[in-house]
Amino acid sequence: MRELTYVAKRTVEWREAPDPKLQSDQEAIVTPVAATSCDVDSAILAGHGFIDPPFALGHECVARVVDIGDTVTAVSPGDLVVVPWSINCGTCDHCRAGLTAHCTAVPHMAMYGAPIGGSWGGLFSDLVRVPYADAMLVPLPEGLDPVAMASASDNWSLSWRLVAPHLKNKPGARVLVVARGSIGLYVCDIARALGAANVLYVDPDPEHRELARSYGAATAETLEPVQHGFDIAVEATGRVEQLALAVKSLAPEGICESAGNHFRPGELPLLDMYLTGVTLRIARDNVRNHIPDALELAASGKVDPARVVSHVLDWEQLPHELPEGRLKPVFVRADG
Numbered sequence: 001m002r003e004l005t006y007v008a009k010r011t012v013e014w015r016e017a018p019d020p021k022l023q024s025d026q027e028a029i030v031t032p033v034a035a036t037s038c039d040v041d042s043a044i045l046a047g048h049g050f051i052d053p054p055f056a057l058g059h060e061c062v063a064r065v066v067d068i069g070d071t072v073t074a075v076s077p078g079d080l081v082v083v084p085w086s087i088n089c090g091t092c093d094h095c096r097a098g099l100t101a102h103c104t105a106v107p108h109m110a111m112y113g114a115p116i117g118g119s120w121g122g123l124f125s126d127l128v129r130v131p132y133a134d135a136m137l138v139p140l141p142e143g144l145d146p147v148a149m150a151s152a153s154d155n156w157s158l159s160w161r162l163v164a165p166h167l168k169n170k171p172g173a174r175v176l177v178v179a180r181g182s183i184g185l186y187v188c189d190i191a192r193a194l195g196a197a198n199v200l201y202v203d204p205d206p207e208h209r210e211l212a213r214s215y216g217a218a219t220a221e222t223l224e225p226v227q228h229g230f231d232i233a234v235e236a237t238g239r240v241e242q243l244a245l246a247v248k249s250l251a252p253e254g255i256c257e258s259a260g261n262h263f264r265p266g267e268l269p270l271l272d273m274y275l276t277g278v279t280l281r282i283a284r285d286n287v288r289n290h291i292p293d294a295l296e297l298a299a300s301g302k303v304d305p306a307r308v309v310s311h312v313l314d315w316e317q318l319p320h321e322l323p324e325g326r327l328k329p330v331f332v333r334a335d336g
């Protein structure tokens with residue numbers, strides 16, 4: 001089989017790898033049918049990542065189950081499933097507490113699409129081994145489009161977590177979104193659907209701002225901090241100075257959620273944050289926990305994540321098209 005492999009700045013290529021085989025009775029083999037780039041893949045392709053190439057890329061996809069081990073009960077061959085970006089067992093203390101990105105049965109940071117906690121391959125591969133099928137895989141609900149939901153592995157479900165629980169606690173909140181890619185746009189969609197009083201989306205990219213307006217957000221190219229302007233701020237730029245501007249715009253006891261991946265150091269206005277009373281959360285997402293909630297919202301029809309999909313492309317175009325740095329290209333297998 002082939003793995004799409006990141007080999008150098010803005011360069012990916014197919015490399016041959018052995019077909020993955022079931023290694024225990026809890027495993028599954030899946031074949032991605034619709035896979036897309038995470039916002040952090042764009043940073044990696046631009047050469048801003050911290051892991052040296054080569055490595056297999058990709059950690060967002062809907063896949064079809066090809067084979068399962070004898071004790072797997074949650075999925076069957078032929079099912080369409082969301083594959084979470086991180087590897088988790090479902091039975092260790094951390095997994096049972098919902099900390100699925102901190103599973104102790106696998107090396108720290110075990111994930112698809114980056115060789116940080118072992119080598120699990122990437123989801124831009126012809127075949128993928130899922131080591132804990134019942135714990136990890138989430139069947140795609142009937143009626144949801146694999147192309148629209150390819151990002152449920154990570155960015156869509158992360159976006160749900162960044163804003164939905166806070167809006168539940170504070171209906172009618174004012175929401176600030178400072179972003180550069182799909183996460184911020186999904187947050188606009190979800191915030192509007194769940195009753196935010198207003199949403200301001202800040203991004204220098206005019207096409208992204210147009211999409212945000214289609215979700216009912218006001219937009220700005222750059223952020224002038226608005227003192228006490230927002231109850232909830234979401235930062236998804238990977239830039240510390242943007243995070244600093246976001247926290248400076250919060251109301252007393254406001255909440256800032258950051259999507260993280262700040263590969264370069266920087267400073268936060270800690271005294272301002274102290275005086276305002278800011279809660280800042282910057283956490284790798286325990287995504288497996290809330291994929292079902294994020295899918296349920298998608299299935300409700302109150303949101304429209306398909307609008308963020310910028311291009312639907314054939315699987316074979318991956319080596320040429322992925323480095324183009326498009327907003328949210330979804331690569332589809334003709335035989336999927």
Ligand SMILES: [Zn+2]
Binds near residue numbers: 039041085155
């Ligand atoms: Zn990601």
Ligand SMILES: [Zn+2]
Binds near residue numbers: 089094103
């Ligand atoms: Zn675990």
